Amino acid sequence: MSANLSYLNELKQNGDFLTLSRNNEWHLDASAFTLDNGTAVTVHDTGVIEFQPKGITTKDVVLSSAIHGNETAPIEICDELIKRIISGDLQLAQRALFIFGNPQSINIGKRFIGENLNRLFNGHHTVEGVPMNNERVRAAKLEQYVSDFYYRGSQVSQRCHYDLHTAIRGSKNDKFAVYPFLHGKPWKKAQLQFLLSCGVNTVLMMKSAATTFSYYSSFVHGADSFTVELGQVKPFGENDMSRFEKTKQTLTALISQKEVIYKEFDASDFELFSVHRSINRTEHVFSFPFSDDAENFTGFAKGELLATDGQTCYYAEVDGEAIIFPNADVALGQRALLTVIPLKNTDNII
Numbered sequence: 001m002s003a004n005l006s007y008l009n010e011l012k013q014n015g016d017f018l019t020l021s022r023n024n025e026w027h028l029d030a031s032a033f034t035l036d037n038g039t040a041v042t043v044h045d046t047g048v049i050e051f052q053p054k055g056i057t058t059k060d061v062v063l064s065s066a067i068h069g070n071e072t073a074p075i076e077i078c079d080e081l082i083k084r085i086i087s088g089d090l091q092l093a094q095r096a097l098f099i100f101g102n103p104q105s106i107n108i109g110k111r112f113i114g115e116n117l118n119r120l121f122n123g124h125h126t127v128e129g130v131p132m133n134n135e136r137v138r139a140a141k142l143e144q145y146v147s148d149f150y151y152r153g154s155q156v157s158q159r160c161h162y163d164l165h166t167a168i169r170g171s172k173n174d175k176f177a178v179y180p181f182l183h184g185k186p187w188k189k190a191q192l193q194f195l196l197s198c199g200v201n202t203v204l205m206m207k208s209a210a211t212t213f214s215y216y217s218s219f220v221h222g223a224d225s226f227t228v229e230l231g232q233v234k235p236f237g238e239n240d241m242s243r244f245e246k247t248k249q250t251l252t253a254l255i256s257q258k259e260v261i262y263k264e265f266d267a268s269d270f271e272l273f274s275v276h277r278s279i280n281r282t283e284h285v286f287s288f289p290f291s292d293d294a295e296n297f298t299g300f301a302k303g304e305l306l307a308t309d310g311q312t313c314y315y316a317e318v319d320g321e322a323i324i325f326p327n328a329d330v331a332l333g334q335r336a337l338l339t340v341i342p343l344k345n346t347d348n349i350i
Ligand SMILES: O=C(O)CCC(=O)N[C@@H](CCC(=O)O)C(=O)O
Pocket: 068, 118, 165, 166, 167, 168, 169, 178, 210, 212, 214, 227, 325, 326, 327
């Protein structure tokens, strides 16, 4: 029996694509089958599964998780959705591509194996003189799967990509999203309404290009794309899944309904921030003056110390400059801290 058939029967029975992916950390032979309700299922690779319902669709939805392997809540959400689709319990109305980014890092419960996958997109996986590794190869393949998925869709379909994460630290605003830099294009109310329905009322507007998965699909494919942070990192079994009910319901509606009506846009429902700056670690000696339990969105008074990178001290430039994703352990040259300030000009939201 071919490798394909040996896993297909079990997958059809139990819908457990997560375990299948974890058991095949970097590669799984492609295969396809059709559900009784007519939905075509294509396994492209380990962690990459596509669902194409019968009939006309209007949205091409990419839902990724485990770009960082220890961020388990989004993995559990996607695992449940995939199982419900394969069992026939959830009938899709839209094309959907699910991605578990880094199955081996799920298995060891770590953010990554050799290199942070979310710093390798938008071509950064392949750099002359830099040796390839598993994450670099995987980033290149994931870009290709997303490209193929969008190109095979109708050219008038709406493309979206929600890259689901959890933050290392606790956050004053428990759930928040990063809106990738749009190069001057307007931010969309409809997307903010969708996020609010997911339980995400806080959005950070990036103002420069990035190497993240969400920036890649936004920039290269014109997708409505976000990194979505769903609370704090926890090991499997320790997530309070009731905190993700709104997210699950909203994602379910997104892929199973022809059209979803969200609450009317009201700016006062949101806390919108502009990314003020990104501070990279450039020296071995790098530290923060605050403790490991200082939460994301903690604000600092103008002049207070934010970070020390070798001989360079970074001080808050404006009152209320708030810290996001502080991480002194990043590789040299990588982002160790983002800071944000409230977004003042909301004219560019249509
Ligand atoms: O909590 C942290 O320090 C990191 C959580 C995380 O993985 N965040 C993403 C954000 C990506 C983006 O900026 O869009 C990351 O750092 O890759």
